[in-house]
Amino acid sequence: xxxxxxxxxxxxxxxxxxxxxxxxxxxxxxxxxxxxxxxxxxxxxxxxxxxxxxxxxxxxxxxxxxxxxxxxxxxxxxxxxxxxxxxxxxxxxxxxxxxxxxxxxxxxxxxxxxxxxxxxxxxxxxxxxxxxxxxxxxxxxxxxxxxxxxxxxxxxxxxxxxxxxxxxxxxxxxxxxxxxxxxxxxxxxxxxxxxxxxxxxxxxxxxxxxxxxxxxxxxxxxxxxxxxxxxxxxxxxxxxxxxxxxxxxxxxxxxxxxxxxxxxxxxxxxxxxxxxxxxxxxxxxxxxxxxxxxxxxxxxxxxxxxxxxxxxxxxxxxxxxxxxxxxxxxxxxxxxxxxxxxxxxxxxxxxxxxxxxxxxxxxxxxxxxxxxxxxxxxxxxxxxxxxxxxxxxxxxxxxxxxxxxxxxxxxxxxxxxxxxxxxxxxxxxxxxxxxxxxxxxxxxxxxxxxxxxxxxxxxxxxxxxxxxxxxxxxxxxxxxxxxx
Ligand SMILES: Cc1cc2nc3c(=O)[nH]c(=O)nc-3n(C[C@H](O)[C@H](O)[C@H](O)COP(=O)(O)OP(=O)(O)OC[C@H]3O[C@@H](n4cnc5c(N)ncnc54)[C@H](O)[C@@H]3O)c2cc1C
Numbered sequence: 001x002x003x004x005x006x007x008x009x010x011x012x013x014x015x016x017x018x019x020x021x022x023x024x025x026x027x028x029x030x031x032x033x034x035x036x037x038x039x040x041x042x043x044x045x046x047x048x049x050x051x052x053x054x055x056x057x058x059x060x061x062x063x064x065x066x067x068x069x070x071x072x073x074x075x076x077x078x079x080x081x082x083x084x085x086x087x088x089x090x091x092x093x094x095x096x097x098x099x100x101x102x103x104x105x106x107x108x109x110x111x112x113x114x115x116x117x118x119x120x121x122x123x124x125x126x127x128x129x130x131x132x133x134x135x136x137x138x139x140x141x142x143x144x145x146x147x148x149x150x151x152x153x154x155x156x157x158x159x160x161x162x163x164x165x166x167x168x169x170x171x172x173x174x175x176x177x178x179x180x181x182x183x184x185x186x187x188x189x190x191x192x193x194x195x196x197x198x199x200x201x202x203x204x205x206x207x208x209x210x211x212x213x214x215x216x217x218x219x220x221x222x223x224x225x226x227x228x229x230x231x232x233x234x235x236x237x238x239x240x241x242x243x244x245x246x247x248x249x250x251x252x253x254x255x256x257x258x259x260x261x262x263x264x265x266x267x268x269x270x271x272x273x274x275x276x277x278x279x280x281x282x283x284x285x286x287x288x289x290x291x292x293x294x295x296x297x298x299x300x301x302x303x304x305x306x307x308x309x310x311x312x313x314x315x316x317x318x319x320x321x322x323x324x325x326x327x328x329x330x331x332x333x334x335x336x337x338x339x340x341x342x343x344x345x346x347x348x349x350x351x352x353x354x355x356x357x358x359x360x361x362x363x364x365x366x367x368x369x370x371x372x373x374x375x376x377x378x379x380x381x382x383x384x385x386x387x388x389x390x391x392x393x394x395x396x397x398x399x400x401x402x403x404x405x406x407x408x409x410x411x412x413x414x415x416x417x418x419x420x421x422x423x424x425x426x427x428x429x430x431x432x433x434x435x436x437x438x439x440x441x442x443x444x445x446x447x448x449x450x451x452x453x454x455x456x457x458x459x460x461x462x463x464x465x466x467x468x469x470x471x472x473x474x475x476x477x478x479x480x481x482x483x484x
Pocket of ligand 1: 032040367
């Protein structure tokens with residue numbers, strides 16, 4: 001008898017984790033927009049948060065997660081994350097995953113808003129790369145479809161049954177399955193300054209929305225305070241773990257930025273640090289990370305060191321790294337239950353594209369890799385309980401759209417999104433933006449048109465949610481008053 005088919009959109013940790021737990025008994029296809037190595041998962045530096053030390057407990061991790069999330073998180077989702085987290089990590093270690101150790105014990109880092117060190121890391125600051133590679137190497141029984149961009153979900157009788165994709169030559173390919181899992185990550189590329197990989201532009205969110213899935217908390221976007229900033233451009237992330245090891249944020253004259261702003265100073269929650277830096281930059285100050293107090297910087301942060309060298313930053317002499325805040329992580333997304341199920345039968349969402357309620361209004365650092373692992377397991381666990389017969393699907397064509405659509409220039413759209421939906425937001429500007437985007441059409445006859453269309457849909461969802469939340473909460477900072 002033929003196996004049930006599982007189609008996974010996205011080759012990051014969440015998609016790979018689900019695939020690993022399903023590949024023995026299911027016919028699993030992973031579709032991914034670029035090469036399989038292109039994802040935010042590959043870029044993750046700091047590590048995975050989990051209560052694994054003797055002095056830690058899931059209860060403490062729960063309370064830190066809730067506090068960072070401004071109590072907007074869902075109790076059951078956080079509970080699942082912090083209690084299943086250590087179990088999932090233990091299982092991975094038994095399967096051969098090794099985390100950094102010191103004196104025979106797991107070496108645990110400290111990051112912002114965590115009350116104690118609980119960040120497992122690999123290769124110093126290369127956790128995401130090692131973890132993704134470890135999982136991908138285990139995927140021996142998978143149908144990989146690289147450079148296929150999902151552009152439309154297919155439904156029959158209200159059930160999700162497949163995905164239409166475009167290859168690099170804009171040729172259409174269609175994949176059918178009994179279970180469709182969106183693991184397509186967040187939306188950083190909506191913004192001109194971001195830590196995110198080039199393929200992460202909100203596609204999965206727009207696909208799900210068009211298929212009738214419910215999305216929630218779209219206004220909550222985390223801006224990371226410290227992106228490497230040179231000649232007006234950002235060049236990737238300088239992990240928060242650098243501040244965890246003693247670095248401080250300073251102005252050109254060496255004065256500390258975070259003193260008297262928050263009791264946790266440089267390790268205050270990300271929204272506080274990002275908003276403070278944004279204000280400083282708006283008033284004309286340049287901001288630097290002073291790494292003088294970080295012991296063995298190059299050993300502890302080899303990937304950051306390589307990036308600084310590649311960009312010829314003279315950090316060894318100056319002990320300074322120029323930084324700027326930028327878009328980093330989406331807390332909201334496609335609403336799911338604790339197993340990644342959406343309101344559309346047959347459609348699941350896991351990882352950053354999903355909103356199970358883990359992060360609330362602001363994510364606690366390093367909780368997202370844990371989420372990808374835990375929810376990757378959970379969706380597989382649920383699918384295994386289902387008895388769905390493999391179907392002979394009728395060929396369902398792509399919805400046709402105008403071949404010469406009216407779409408904005410991508411760079412202009414990114415700039416407008418940064419001005420309107422960036423670190424601070426003004427209701428009048430958001431309303432103006434919604435009028436501006438209403439003039440454009442949707443199109444998906446080329447990858448480029450589909451991507452811009454997805455960005456428009458995703459930006460509209462953020463703008464509408466931001467207008468509805470009239471008070472600031474967590475990462476959503478709304479400014480009231482006269483429009484400038
Ligand atoms: C620089 C950086 C550092 C980070 N550091 C940490 C950290 O230390 N700890 C932590 O917990 N979190 C960290 N994060 C966040 C974390 O990496 C992500 O939230 C997490 O990896 C998301 O995993 P995912 O599997 O959901 O999605 P991703 O890893 O983003 O993968 C999404 C996949 O979907 C594919 N895709 C997208 N659209 C389409 C489409 N239309 N068709 C087909 N494929 C598509 C992408 O190409 C990609 O393969 C960091 C993020 C960044 C950017």
